[in-house]
Amino acid sequence: MFYISTLLQLLLSAAVASWSVSYYSRSICAFERSSVDFSCMFDCSDYHILKTKYWFKPEAHQKQDGSQVGISVYNSEAAKIHQLYKNRTAYANRDKNCSLQLHNVSKSDTGMYFFRFETYSSRGKYTGPGGINLRVAVLPFRVTVKTKKVNEHIHEGDSVTLTCSTENCTPTQEPFAWFKNQRLIPEATDSVLQITSVSHDDFGNYSCGLKNSSTTSADEILLDVRYSPKNVKIAILSSGNIQEGNSLTLICKSNANPAVTNYSWFMIKEANISYIGSDREFSIKSASQKDGGQYFCTAKNDMGSQNSTVTPLKVEVPSHRNFLLTATAVFLFLMAVLLMFVTVTEEIYENLRKSPESEENLTTYVTYVDLRLPSSTSDRPRCNSQDVIYSLLSYKD
Incomplete structure (x- = not known):
């Protein structure tokens, strides 16, 4: 009888040694109000009849390694399911598939979960080691x-x-x-x-x-990416065309982080570069011709600096000023033509002279005049002969 009892214990120990529970995800992270799947397969000896299959969660004061059975999340004996998990689980219930689905997950569901089965034998109980760790994302x-x-x-x-x-x-x-x-x-x-x-x-x-x-x-x-000034450019604020007497403002714009702490303004005129200002804005109260030229600005922060592109600035003369200038130019041209005419007339009369062929013993005589015209700059056609002879009959006193 002793040998039979010993043999049965050895057989039972061998059977229990072959029992197993496999979890296919050791850690799960799920959103609140979502559903999670605890994938699981188990194996036990065919010599034992299963009595109960259930999932449990150790309570906060218990060991979290599965050695202490906590609250029942799912139980094949429905009456033993904890109130917190009633109507929230679905068990696979297929052969040796012990997978469990948990619905409407909440922050309080965070913790370790273990599968356990029991047989009708007093020693036929087994808990799958390791378990599944559920974390709930809030x-x-x-x-x-x-x-x-x-x-x-x-x-x-x-x-x-x-x-x-x-x-x-x-x-x-x-x-x-x-x-x-x-x-x-x-x-x-x-x-x-x-x-x-x-x-x-x-x-x-x-x-x-x-x-x-x-x-x-x-x-x-x-x-917050810090960088030196980028895309530096000049914006011109003016009520219209830039004319003499009008006011205008040049603004140095850029992208920078941190903000630009130093600005510099320069003017290029006749190949000379002049420093003209140190603010973000450069203003001209009354523009004049001397303000015309090429402008650029430099923006600087703790990360570095950058120059803008060169911007040309042209100051126009108002229309009434143009009329006065035109009228003045016409007047000066007419005066020049008149002076030229007077000068030519004087040169003509200075060329008048008596002919050496005149005779003093004639009662009446003929005076010959040789008229020489100066060279002309006019485009008008003229005769080929440069000398014209005029005669004048007169009587001697």
């Missing part, structure tokens, strides 16, 4: 920024990691969505957004969420 999402630097500003060229997470854990089974200044970043679908070399274009407010959900982070986070 919304909203939040974005954290990490760099290799510690307590330093982010500069252009730095490597930056943005992580989308929730309290306790972050589910990764669904695609994520990233937003910059409330605009979707199509290529970003993971919970981590990596920027290997950040630039000034990456400056902005970032948020995240699930791609197939409208839920995003409650608060956007600013990616």
Whole structure:
């Protein structure tokens, strides 16, 4: 009889040694109000008849390794299911499949879960070791920024990691969505957004969420990238065309982080560069011709500086001034023509002379005059002969 009892114990020990429970996910992260699957398979000796199959969760004051049975999450004896989990579970109930589905997950469901089966034998009880750790993610999402630097500003060229997470854990089974200044970043679908070399274009407010959900982070986070002035240019404020006497203002504009702390203004005229101001705005109260030229400005912050492109500035003369200038030019031209005419007349009379062929003994005589005309600059045609002879008959006294 002793040998039979010993043999039975050995057989039972061998049978129990072959029992097993396999969990196919040791850790699960789920959102509140979602459903989770505890995937599980078990094996036990065919010599034992199963009495009870159930899932349990150790209470806070118990050991969390499964050695102490806690509250019943699911039980094949429905009356033993804890009130917190009634009507929230669905058991696979297929052969040796011990998978369990838990619905409407809440933060209080966080903890360890174990599967256990019992037979009608006093020693025929087995709990699958290890269990499944359930963590419940509590919304909203939040974005954290990490760099290799510690307590330093982010500069252009730095490597930056943005992580989308929730309290306790972050589910990764669904695609994520990233937003910059409330605009979707199509290529970003993971919970981590990596920027290997950040630039000034990456400056902005970032948020995240699930791609197939409208839920995003409650608060956007600013990616504060520091950079030297960019896109420096000059804007001209004037009521119209820049004319003499009008006022105008030149503004030096740029993108920079931190803000520009120093401005410089320069004027280029006849290949000379002159420093003319140190404010963001350069004003001219009454423009004149001497203000015409080429202008550029320099913007500077703690990160560096940049010059604007050269901007030409032309000061126009008002229309009534143009009329006066034209009238003056016409008057001066007419005066020049008149003076020329007087000068030519005098030259003609100076060329008058008597002919050497005249005879003094004639009662009447003929005086010959040789008239020589000076060279003309006129385009009018003239005769080939340069000398014209005029005769005058006169009587001697």
